[in-house]
Amino acid sequence: MGLSVILGAVLGVILVLILYRLCLHPLAGIPGPKLAAVSVLYEMYYDLVKGGRLPWKLRELHDAYGPIVRIGPNEVHIRDSGFTPRFFSSASSNRLDKYAPHRRQLGITKSTISTVQSDLHQRRREALAPFLSSARIGSYTSVILCKIENIASRFEKCRLLGEVAELRLFFLYMVTDIITEIAFPEGTNLLAHEELDKGYYTFQKAGQAKLLWFKHFPIIWTLLKNMPPSWLLRMAPQASVAVHWEIANKRLVMDILSGNRNVDRRTVIHHLAASSLPSSEKGFDRIWEESTSFLGAGGETVVNALCTTIFHVLKDDKITQRLAEEVKAAVPDPSRIPSAQVLASLPYLSAVIQEGQRKALGITSRIIRVDNKSSISYGSYVLPQGTAVSLSSLLENNDPTMFPNPEEFIPERWLEGRADSSLKEMKKQVITFGGGPRKCLGEHLAQAEILLVLTVLFRRFRLRLYRTSDMDVAPMYDSLLPKQWEGSKGLRVTVP
Numbered sequence: 020m021g022l023s024v025i026l027g028a029v030l031g032v033i034l035v036l037i038l039y040r041l042c043l044h045p046l047a048g049i050p051g052p053k054l055a056a057v058s059v060l061y062e063m064y065y066d067l068v069k070g071g072r073l074p075w076k077l078r079e080l081h082d083a084y085g086p087i088v089r090i091g092p093n094e095v096h097i098r099d100s101g102f103t104p105r106f107f108s109s110a111s112s113n114r115l116d117k118y119a120p121h122r123r124q125l126g127i128t129k130s131t132i133s134t135v136q137s138d139l140h141q142r143r144r145e146a147l148a149p150f151l152s153s154a155r156i157g158s159y160t161s162v163i164l165c166k167i168e169n170i171a172s173r174f175e176k177c178r179l180l181g182e183v184a185e186l187r188l189f190f191l192y193m194v195t196d197i198i199t200e201i202a203f204p205e206g207t208n209l210l211a212h213e214e215l216d217k218g219y220y221t222f223q224k225a226g227q228a229k230l231l232w233f234k235h236f237p238i239i240w241t242l243l244k245n246m247p248p249s250w251l252l253r254m255a256p257q258a259s260v261a262v263h264w265e266i267a268n269k270r271l272v273m274d275i276l277s278g279n280r281n282v283d284r285r286t287v288i289h290h291l292a293a294s295s296l297p298s299s300e301k302g303f304d305r306i307w308e309e310s311t312s313f314l315g316a317g318g319e320t321v322v323n324a325l326c327t328t329i330f331h332v333l334k335d336d337k338i339t340q341r342l343a344e345e346v347k348a349a350v351p352d353p354s355r356i357p358s359a360q361v362l363a364s365l366p367y368l369s370a371v372i373q374e375g376q377r378k379a380l381g382i383t384s385r386i387i388r389v390d391n392k393s394s395i396s397y398g399s400y401v402l403p404q405g406t407a408v409s410l411s412s413l414l415e416n417n418d419p420t421m422f423p424n425p426e427e428f429i430p431e432r433w434l435e436g437r438a439d440s441s442l443k444e445m446k447k448q449v450i451t452f453g454g455g456p457r458k459c460l461g462e463h464l465a466q467a468e469i470l471l472v473l474t475v476l477f478r479r480f481r482l483r484l485y486r487t488s489d490m491d492v493a494p495m496y497d498s499l500l501p502k503q504w505e506g507s508k509g510l511r512v513t514v515p
């Protein structure tokens with residue numbers, strides 16, 4: 020067979036597929052750009068060529084086509100506050116699967132967060148959840164406060180020496196030290212050095228910037244995971260801390276699982292090994308992947324929420340003053356910080372945090388669910404079983420019908436004259452932590468970290484923004500998490 024015949028046959032198949040997707044596919048009647056209906060190359064273009072601009076494109080598409088848009092051959096995206104609670108419903112009849120083609124995007128396919136099938140997900144989640152429960156996180160207050168004290172001493176130093184504090188760096192090292200100290204046999208201890216080594220920060224930032232490439236080409240994970248550490252270190256010397264931490268902890272986890280080692284605290288490895296999961300779920304690979312999901316899930320997400328909130332507070336003197344006054348009244352002695360549970364009852368602090376999380380977005384990539392058991396109806400449309408349905412935090416958190424002037428930072432919207440029912444609706448509309456049966460499991464830890472950091476900073480220091488504008492904080496690109504413009508130096512402050 021000649022090459023031209025093969026090419027002709029391939030083109031013929033592609034043409035038939037295009038015609039099927041445009042005219043005969045069950046989603047053919049749903050409005051949206053024809054290119055998106057034809058191929059996932061549309062998504063790839065906005066992810067890879069445009070550097071992660073898909074969420075902003077989706078907003079344009081909804082403005083043009085309405086609340087439901089076909090954004091892929093087998094995917095629709097919805098912008099409709101009436102649909103959000105249904106999408107995230109916890110009813111057992113509504114347990115939706117994750118989107119299988121993206122299951123390898125985080126490189127931890129055996130973890131709860133990457134589990135596609137809803138039944139298996141539920142079992143894994145039930146086993147993991149108690150480790151991150153509110154009561155358990157409460158018992159880690161001293162660990163969290165110890166790391167915050169370290170950051171506070173760095174602020175003192177900045178005050179004395181007139182130096183500029185780089186908050187993304189401080190906070191990334193703080194949350195990484197906290198989660199590793201709580202969950203792993205050996206912590207990262209990034210804050211232990213007086214002069215912070217920026218290697219881990221640079222490595223993490225570079226990796227995060229490439230996450231959409233990993234989504235489309237998960238083989239990159241396979242290559243990296245199978246690469247000898249010495250090669251990786253030669254390619255990326257900044258990875259040194261991460262690589263050495265991983266080698267040490269993997270060895271300890273193996274010893275713990277085989278009963279050869281005692282560690283003085285109960286890590287997530289002990290927790291999972293003692294859980295009621297079957298032994299097929301307790302192998303080294305699965306437990307390691309489950310535990311390391313904490314590093315990705317509980318690192319940059321918290322840093323973003325903290326930086327977004329602090330930036331907006333500092334940008335407005337009135338907000339700074341009101342917050343500082345409330346915190347001062349609630350914490351008369353700055354060396355005795357109450358627990359996060361007590362701080363959560365401070366109305367203005369809570370409103371500031373709610374608004375900060377609304378603006379921070381959490382995960383910018385769309386949240387996709389699939390009903391593999393039955394069809395979903397939306398308006399006059401019937402989405403057949405197996406259709407991918409998605410929402411995006413950029414659109415949900417900025418819905419102007421729920422949040423007038425959504426681009427503004429207005430903590431008062433969570434406070435003044437609100438009926439409980441409308442507050443409840445607003446909270447449901449903010450999907451920074453996702454929602455329903457797959458809602459973030461680390462929310463208690465994240466909230467505790469944020470409450471305690473804001474209290475310590477605004478009780479003890481007067482901070483000033485240093486060469487930081489909206490652009491340095493506002494999400495401009497999606498890399499799974501929000502990414503700022505290329506030249507951003509992040510949130511920087513001075514401590515006069």
Ligand code: HEM
Binds near residue numbers: 312314381465
């Ligand atoms: C402000 C900080 C955080 C934000 C915005 C955030 C956001 C999210 C979101 C949106 C999801 C749902 C993903 C999906 O539906 O596909 C999620 C899931 C998850 N998060 Fe977080 N997260 C944060 C902090 C944390 C922390 C500190 C941890 C703990 C170590 C954590 C652990 C998890 C886990 C284990 C899941 C999977 C839950 C499941 O699939 O059932 N997160 N997070």
